[in-house]
Amino acid sequence: MSKCCGQAGKDKGPAEPCSQPISSCCGGGQTATPDACCPSSWFANMIPNCLAYASAAKAQGQSVVGIMCEYTPREIIMAAGAVPVCLCGGSAETIPAAEEHLPANLCPLIKSTYGYHVRKSNPFLEMADLIVAETTCDGKKKMYELMGQTRPMVVLELPQKPDDPDALQHWRRELVKLKQDLERRFKTEITDCKLRQAIRAMNRERSLRRELAALMAADPPPMSGRQLLDFKSSIAAIPADLEQYERAIDHFGNNGNDPSLSGRTRVLMTGVPMAHGAERVLEIVETRGGLVVCMESCVGLKPILDDVDETTPDPLDALAEKYIHLPCSVMTINDRRLSSLRELAARYRPHCVIEIVWQACLTYDVESARIKQFVEKELGLPHLRIETDYSSSDSGRIAVRVEALFETIRDAAGRGACGT
Numbered sequence: 129m130s131k132c133c134g135q136a137g138k139d140k141g142p143a144e145p146c147s148q149p150i151s152s153c154c155g156g157g158q159t160a161t162p163d164a165c166c167p168s169s170w171f172a173n174m175i176p177n178c179l180a181y182a183s184a185a186k187a188q189g190q191s192v193v194g195i196m197c198e199y200t201p202r203e204i205i206m207a208a209g210a211v212p213v214c215l216c217g218g219s220a221e222t223i224p225a226a227e228e229h230l231p232a233n234l235c236p237l238i239k240s241t242y243g244y245h246v247r248k249s250n251p252f253l254e255m256a257d258l259i260v261a262e263t264t265c266d267g268k269k270k271m272y273e274l275m276g277q278t279r280p281m282v283v284l285e286l287p288q289k290p291d292d293p294d295a296l297q298h299w300r301r302e303l304v305k306l307k308q309d310l311e312r313r314f315k316t317e318i319t320d321c322k323l324r325q326a327i328r329a330m331n332r333e334r335s336l337r338r339e340l341a342a343l344m345a346a347d348p349p350p351m352s353g354r355q356l357l358d359f360k361s362s363i364a365a366i367p368a369d370l371e372q373y374e375r376a377i378d379h380f381g382n383n384g385n386d387p388s389l390s391g392r393t394r395v396l397m398t399g400v401p402m403a404h405g406a407e408r409v410l411e412i413v414e415t416r417g418g419l420v421v422c423m424e425s426c427v428g429l430k431p432i433l434d435d436v437d438e439t440t441p442d443p444l445d446a447l448a449e450k451y452i453h454l455p456c457s458v459m460t461i462n463d464r465r466l467s468s469l470r471e472l473a474a475r476y477r478p479h480c481v482i483e484i485v486w487q488a489c490l491t492y493d494v495e496s497a498r499i500k501q502f503v504e505k506e507l508g509l510p511h512l513r514i515e516t517d518y519s520s521s522d523s524g525r526i527a528v529r530v531e532a533l534f535e536t537i538r539d540a541a542g543r544g545a546c547g548t
Contacts, residue, residue: 348390394479430456
């Protein structure tokens with residue numbers, strides 16, 4: 129299959145902040161025009177693109193709001209005229225600085241994020257006028273206390289029993305307080321009309337990303353799991369990103385399947401989110417003969433499985449309903465994660481499930497036993513749990529375990545083909 133290469137673009141202000149030299153695109157050997165940008169190249173420059181977008185917005189008087197988790201509705205921030213940007217850290221390099229204040233046996237995502245704060249090395253964090261966080265896991269909650277000593281922060285109290293009759297109303301009240309805080313800080317009014325506009329923009333992004341991910345159901349699909357993972361952005365609903373999602377769907381949907389991916393072991397990956405820069409395990413899986421056809425985690429399908437209801441009379445009701453039902457391991461009881469895995473396994477037809485747990489991520493670690501039982505007994509699939517951190521010191525051990533899993537699957541398939 130052809131590979132995408134060059135990228136071209138117009139200078140359209142904050143909506144399309146990046147412009148690169150025109151070159152041949154998508155293997156066609158033709159000169160690219162500004163209207164024929166290569167989506168893979170565009171998202172390969174995701175961080176520079178987002179930085180240029182946020183900087184341009186800031187220069188025009190917009191505020192920048194950092195978010196720490198998928199539970200924060202970006203729509204409310206967008207309706208306030210601000211730019212929501214994800215601040216989750218995926219670098220091992222910032223962890224030593226964090227360990228000056230945080231325990232070593234803490235989740236690497238938390239330490240990496242806090243390390244950027246200590247080193248003041250994340251430009252998005254440094255330009256943020258506000259940080260919105262949520263009471264998810266205990267490690268994050270206590271880290272927020274430290275970060276909040278020197279940075280403006282709002283912490284939303286997230287109910288952790290989503291099916292409790294009072295949970296939805298409590299969460300809605302938290303979103304009302306966020307709305308009021310943003311209005312006060314940024315001297316604006318968040319109207320229902322503005323909320324609905326933001327909801328439509330986010331629903332469009334979710335729909336496009338779902339459509340792109342759905343291409344992975346093919347056998348073989350038109351791209352690898354690692355390629356698909358690159359199609360995401362730290363800032364939501366950038367117009368240029370939405371345009372590139374559409375182009376990616378058109379390109380990968382119309383260029384046929386990738387024969388080089390044929391015969392690989394199809395993997396459904398679940399567990400902790402892989403922040404940008406922390407994709408090592410996925411890369412090990414795919415360099416050892418696997419193909420990640422579905423990622424259930426927060427950097428995959430989990431936050432985009434459902435849209436916000438655009439017809440609900442009160443848009444805050446719709447936002448509260450959508451976001452409280454994200455099937456994260458911080459919720460109890462987290463039955464929706466099992467429902468999602470059941471549906472995704474039927475759609476993407478994996479040969480196995482690989483679950484990733486960051487060291488000291490207690491909620492996913494404890495929930496892993498239930499996931500293993502569900503995968504093996506109900507889905508009838510092999511399950512491999514990999515506990516790791518951001519260091520590459522265990523890459524060899526992980527590779528051996530992955531190879532052993534794939535060999536077992538191939539042996540079982542061979543015996544089945546022979547009728548034994």
